[in-house]
Amino acid sequence: MTTSTPAIEQVPMPAPVVRERKAFVASGPLMLLLGFILLVGGVILGLAGIDRGIALIGVAAVVLILGIVILSGLIMVQPREARVLQFLGRYTGTVREDGLRWVNPFTSRTKVSTRIRNHETTVLKVNDADGSPIEIAAVVVWHVEDSARAMFEVDSFVRFVQTQTETAVRHIATSYPYDSNSSTRTSLRENAEDITEQLSAEIGLRVESAGVRVIESRLTHLAYAPEIAQAMLQRQQAGAVVAARTRIVEGAVGMVEMALDKIAEHGVVELDEERKATMVSNLLVVLCGDRSTQPVVNTGSLYQ
DSSP states (O other): OOOOOOOOOOOOOOOOSOOOOBOOOEEHHHHHHHHHHHHHHHHHHHHHHHHHOHHHHHHHHHHHHHHHHHHHTEEEEOTTEEEEEEETTEEEEEEOOOEEEEOOTTSEEEEEEOSOEEEEOOOEEEEOTTSOEEEEEEEEEEEESOHHHHHHTSSOHHHHHHHHHHHHHHHHHHHSOSOOSSTTSOOTTTOHHHHHHHHHHHHHHHHGGGTEEEEEEEEEEEEEOHHHHHHHHHHHHHHHHHHHHHHHHHHHHHHHHHHHHHHHHHTOOOOOHHHHHHHHHHHHHHHHOSSOOOOOOOOSOTTO
């Protein structure tokens, strides 16, 4: 049973000014055909106006300009891509449908990729909850969920995700010890699943204001800093030796107890308390020793 995890750090962010909404979109192929017809019609009227007067030339010019304006409203949207539209600085909507589309030709159109991305932090050197210097790195998988907030709430949503990811990794690293000798305390090394879940949740809260959704995050590097790595390795080795010896002693005591019970149950030999103590001592030496024992054959009686 582990202790409760620290509360996820939440940074107060201002309420979003805009949220993504669907822009007005017309059929691209239909508007392409219309623009092409206007261009061809304008050229034909212009040629005819050479002989028939300047008025027809003026009409031809208007038709040509109209065709050019219509064609300038065509955009090609790739899969997993969004186009954020602005008219005179005002957000008018987002186009997400892929293919050839037609929008207001007087709007500006900014591409925003909604593809899944990943960001791996550099190896960060921080102090864990016990004050020990450690090295930690993580990878986060994310994508843009709200193109309007990604464009207008932050200067660069890519850099924003990178900075907030490193901040969350540092906060997680300083909230827990690298290793814990107690089963009731959460540690970075022994509770990796819990740590990564909390890391994903914290990064998600931090980047939500930028219209970004975190899919997953994982620790990719976790180690003691080089200056204390050797000392910590010796401590871990000592802990492993103690744990192994404890397991051996527990097993040896059980085997000795079973041997005494079997001897008494089958009446193999009657042992007084002193001889039982001697037998227990000899068995524990044999079972717990780290070297092979040399047997001594008693050619006399049991008590000589």
